[in-house]
């Protein structure tokens with residue numbers, strides 16, 4: 001009673017009749033139709049998934065449970081003296097749709113703290129990687145390795161009822177999320193700090209403990225909280241969210257599902273873009289001898305990138321048609337905390353220069369910056385200059401949203417995902433050219 005799990009179980013009971021009614025009474029009502037270009041074009045825009053955890057409006061950006069990111073940040077409880085809220089409180093909001101009060105958030109913090117210890121064999125697996133491995137490959141493997149801990153698997157094989165699938169899934173999700181900061185910090189220290197390990201501090205919240213294990217002073221705790229919160233969910237059709245949902249739909253456990261979603265996030269058109277932004281910016285800086293280029297020089301660099309057939313990392317979006325609010329929040333944070341940072345100045349110049357060029361270039365449907373155009377800039381400022389690591393940070397945040405989604409998938413008994421494919425021959429016949 002009064003716990004997150006109890007509240008969630010009530011919310012699930014209340015919600016189930018809505019899904020059931022839609023299926024039973026309105027199962028044949030058409031939601032969308034599909035064109036040839038959607039079939040050949042990555043299923044862009046087809047309305048064929050459902051989630052109540054977040055919704056991405058093309059003009060406005062993401063809302064979590066109906067709230068804008070600014071509202072989420074304003075209304076979630078914050079640790080004493082912090083500018084950014086408890087990440088644990090966000091998990092509560094994503095799962096239940098309600099803002100937790102102080103007491104409710106502290107219960108979740110306590111739950112996370114209890115589940116932090118990472119088994120020894122996970123460290124052994126991480127240590128067996130060559131130091132030249134990409135941290136996302138190590139991160140995904142470390143998560144996968146934990147699969148033997150799955151309570152869902154144990155209970156499923158013991159005959160768990162379908163309506164109860166969500167409960168051990170919830171336990172698995174908390175057990176995994178609580179360990180991610182330590183796993184990530186361990187990977188960071190192994191790859192870039194000769195294995196120096198800073199112990200987790202059970203008296204800290206998730207964001208503060210991550211900053212502690214990274215060995216970075218304030219306000220990196222707030223940077224971490226902000227980062228994990230804004231990266232957590234972006235409705236269900238993006239590659240990482242969809243992968244997590246798809247894999248979980250075969251009743252693979254949380255560890256298998258989140259490891260898979262991390263692999264999707266690791267691609268340069270998705271999460272890896274934030275590392276690409278920094279790599280690309282470094283190229284400009286080297287060329288300019290670290291001096292801030294003029295607007296004309298920057299324009300030239302952008303055109304050179306486009307003319308060589310590359311995309312401008314951190315700009316464009318598959319759904320958004322305006323500047324990403326996640327970008328804006330990080331820009332506001334940067335303006336407050338690192339206004340004189342040279343890389344921030346570069347990023348700011350790009351914000352001015354790139355959109356008109358992409359418009360003139362005429363290909364990208366959205367010329368505005370996305371979340372990845374800013375996040376690496378902040379990390380760099382606080383000393384996390386190894387940009388290969390940035391997508392791991394994205395992954396910690398994204399895991400929170402995907403876990404919440406998978407718990408609800410199980411609660412509402414969403415079935416195995418199985419769309420239908422056709423052959424090119426069939427498409428040609430359908431359009432009448434064969």
Ligand code: AMX
Nearest residue numbers: 269270271273311312313314315316317318363364365366
């Ligand atoms: N620079 C140059 N060209 C771009 C571009 C950019 N930033 N964004 C889109 N385009 C091009 C596409 O490559 C595509 O060209 P093509 O027809 O020759 O293949 C054309 O414009 C139309 O693309 P679109 O419909 O506007 O975008 P999309 O839905 O196919 O792809 C995205 C979306 C994000 C992959 C794309 O904008 C991109 O590659 N951006 C740069 C990488 C990036 O920032 N990714 C991070 C996205 C956010 C995230 O997931 N973290």
